[in-house]
Amino acid sequence: xxxxxxxxxxxxxxxxxxxxxxxxxxxxxxxxxxxxxxxxxxxxxxxxxxxxxxxxxxxxxxxxxxxxxxxxxxxxxxxxxxxxxxxxxxxxxxxxxxxxxxxxxxxxxxxxxxxxxxxxxxxxxxxxxxxxxxxxxxxxxxxxxxxxxxxxxxxxxxxxxxxxxxxxxxxxxxxxxxx
Numbered sequence: 001x002x003x004x005x006x007x008x009x010x011x012x013x014x015x016x017x018x019x020x021x022x023x024x025x026x027x028x029x030x031x032x033x034x035x036x037x038x039x040x041x042x043x044x045x046x047x048x049x050x051x052x053x054x055x056x057x058x059x060x061x062x063x064x065x066x067x068x069x070x071x072x073x074x075x076x077x078x079x080x081x082x083x084x085x086x087x088x089x090x091x092x093x094x095x096x097x098x099x100x101x102x103x104x105x106x107x108x109x110x111x112x113x114x115x116x117x118x119x120x121x122x123x124x125x126x127x128x129x130x131x132x133x134x135x136x137x138x139x140x141x142x143x144x145x146x147x148x149x150x151x152x153x154x155x156x157x158x159x160x161x162x163x164x165x166x167x168x169x170x171x172x173x174x175x176x177x178x179x
Contacts, residue, residue, distance in 0.1 A: 004110050004111060004112070005021055005069065005071075005178075007110060008071060008103065008106065008107055008110065008176075008178075009021065009071070011103060011106055012071070012073060012103055015099045015102065015103065016075065016099065017073050017074065017075050017096075017099055017100065017103065018073070018074040018075075018076070019071045019072070019073055019074075019103075019176075020071065020072040020074070020158040020159075020160065021069065021070075021071060022069070022070050022071070022072055022154065022157065022158055023068070023069060023070075024064055024065075024067035024068055024069055024070045024177060024178075024179075025065070025068075026154075026157050027064060027070055027149060027154050027175065028149065028150040028153040028154055028157075029057060029060060029061045029064060029147070029148045029149055029150070030057075030148050030149075030150050031057050031148060032148075033057075033145050033148045033149065033150050034051055034057050034145070034146065034147070034148050036145065037050060037051045037145060037146055038051060038052075041122075043122050046129060046131075047122045047123050047124075047129045048123070048129055048130075048131060048134050048140065049119070049122055049123035049129075049140055049141060049142040049143070049146065050122045050123075050142065050143070050146055051146055053131070054142045054146050054147060055147060056147075057147055057148035060147035060148060061148070064177065066114075066179065067114070067177045067178065067179045068178070068179055069177075069178045069179070070175055070176060070177050070178060071103075071175070071176040071178065072154060072155060072158055072160070072173065072174075072175060073100050073103065073173065073174040073175070073176055074160070074171055074172075074173055075095075075096040075099065075100070075120070075171065075172040075173075075174075076169060076170070076171045077092055077169070077170045077171070077172075078168070078169060079092070079167060079168060079169065079170045080167075080168035080169070082167075085167045085170060089121075089170070090124050092170060092172060093119075093120050093121040093124060093172055094124055094125070096120050096172035096174070097119045097120055097121075097141070097172075097174070100117055100119065100120070100174040100176065101117055101119075101139070101141070103117075103176060104116065104117040104176055107176060107178060112178045112179065113179070114177070114178075114179045115176060115177065115178055115179075116141075116176070116177045117141050117174055117175070117176050117177075118141060118142060118143060118144040118147070118149065118174060118175040118176075118177070119141040119142065119143055119174055120143065120172035120173055120174045121143055121172070122142075122143055122146070123139070123140060123141065123142070125139050144173070144174070144175045149175060151173050151175075154175070155173070
């Protein structure tokens with residue numbers, strides 16, 4: 001099985017992603033993380049892939065317990081030449097998500113039947129989300145933070161540092177759950 005993980009890490013690298021293997025049990029899920037979504041995110045409730053439209057932290061805690069492994073996926077970008085990173089952020093996230101989603105599909109083809117991606121940031125496939133019913137359900141994934149994953153601690157456990165507020169270097173982070 002280790003060979004399959006190594007193959008995924010190599011494929012991620014070929015897509016411009018850095019992939020770090022972690023035990024799913026080491027991915028910290030905390031109730032307080034979802035607090036930042038509810039009280040601090042201007043997009044709260046505006047997307048079906050965000051709280052309160054996603055499963056609870058408690059329900060996700062049960063689900064992640066059924067996985068043995070995960071890949072932390074990092075898409076680092078040099079954004080030093082971008083005058084307004086906030087304006088460019090949506091397209092950067094969307095591009096990162098599509099690369100990571102292709103890796104999820106590849107994991108499935110490699111035999112990881114329950115491979116599931118938690119995308120970098122909230123879904124932005126549609127300009128305005130249809131809150132009645134997703135019109136692109138095959139692309140619907142939620143962010144790790146939406147279900148309580150503490151990415152800062154998860155990356156620390158993998159020996160990495162997650163830096164915030166660095167407009168010259170932007171990192172999109174996803175989590176690919178594997179079993």
